[in-house]
Amino acid sequence: MKPVDAASLVIVRDRREVLMGLRSSRHVFAPQQYVFPGGRVDAGDSRVPAPFTLPVPVQRRLSRSVTAARGRGIAMAAVRETWEETGLLLARPLASPLRTRSPGWRSFYNKGLAPALDRVSYFARAITPPNNVRRFDARFFVADACHCVGSLRGNGELENLHWVSFADADNLPMFGITRAVLSLVRCALDTAPVPGTAPEVAPEVIERELVEQHPVTLPST
Template sequence: MSEPQQRPPEPRPAATVIVMRDAPDSSPPDIFMVERTAQASAFGGLFVFPGGKVDPGDIELEERCNGLTDAEASARLGIPSGGLAYWIACIRECFEEAGLLLGLDSSGAMLNLEGDEAQQRFGALRAKLNAGEISFAEICRSEDITLATDRLAYCSHWITPEQERRRFDTRFFIAAAPATQRAVHDGGETVSSRWIDAASALAALAEQRMNMIPPTFMNLRTLVDFADSEAALGHFRSLPEGAIPPITPSIFKDEDGSLKLRLSPEGPVLDLSQASKVRR
């Protein structure tokens, strides 16, 4: 009698933010990427965008979100409710992993963290947040911060293959880097960081100087032709609801024994040994 087939684990909701910084000349915009520590339980040693699991407490900040309601956010994601938590998780993870806080001060201006006092205060708050000594909601309330959820644009949706032990249902977003803040990795979960344009990051992947998983490099491929962050944000904001389908890849072995990843039943196939290239 055959063993009953084990059901794949349910994917956990997650959110990732692709932070773009425009160049002072006509060069392509840079994207902030962090390198995860090799000891990380997920994606160790890989270059990724800041992101992580959606926390149950994220939705507590619903009343502090600017220009977006839960009903509107949920409609954009195609879910009944709770969509705003993904936007909030993006902003929280961006502060935790990149030190950028996409928030507005009491006057409605984007937070200015350039001065020594602000850098020290928010650096200490970030350290406490990453140590679990304070919640993101407590930071926002004590500093009277309104989350700039209107500055994020939803751009893609990836669900981890069913064969994987750890699965995530991840929504990707784009945001422009605040001009008066400096991005830096946390030195814990992430051990290095860099600003790099999409084409250069893909070249580094092809030359095996940066390791990435398919959702990362496929999002880079999508962004490579945008001249600046506003063009990318405008494009994705203009898409109608339901225009971003989930990508549910599957892993299989080809006839030659090489490992392949199919992005969808009729979609392109990736050769995982040449991950920066796509054949249809």
């Protein structure tokens, strides 16, 4: 089974908390596991207009495995899925609304907003191992909550959607790859890191799933 492109957005608040939700028991893939907002890439994600471009370092990182158009579409999917699942829009205001025929983006653009791709950073890629019921080629992006607008509300995809501290997240049920990604972010944002400390990533996760990782930064523009 060929992995399907997917994207997740790790939203960090005050450098101490991240937004996570519990996947419903109705899901075939990863039920009852805590995850970051995200999902599969839609065809329209690479076709709709996007006036704000990805930072050059992000474009370079993505170009290692995908074309520029596909990379932009993956980043757009992270923003769209986050909005659909949480009600938060990583966006900038525009003088006049953009127009699109894409049903997944029409209501987003009707708000007079555009995806703030310039405020995301790409830091990890993971591929679901073979012999799973679903396989995804997932890219993980990170952004600061201060750049998001809207009110937190779920659409049913994620239950118990809430801000969780890095310490409390240790006690939540989640897959190894999710915990590994969380550890990468936590280690990078630790305000008082212990010298020599490295992210706690299980060896089997590195060998089987985490195929790419980069420094975690929070764009402040």
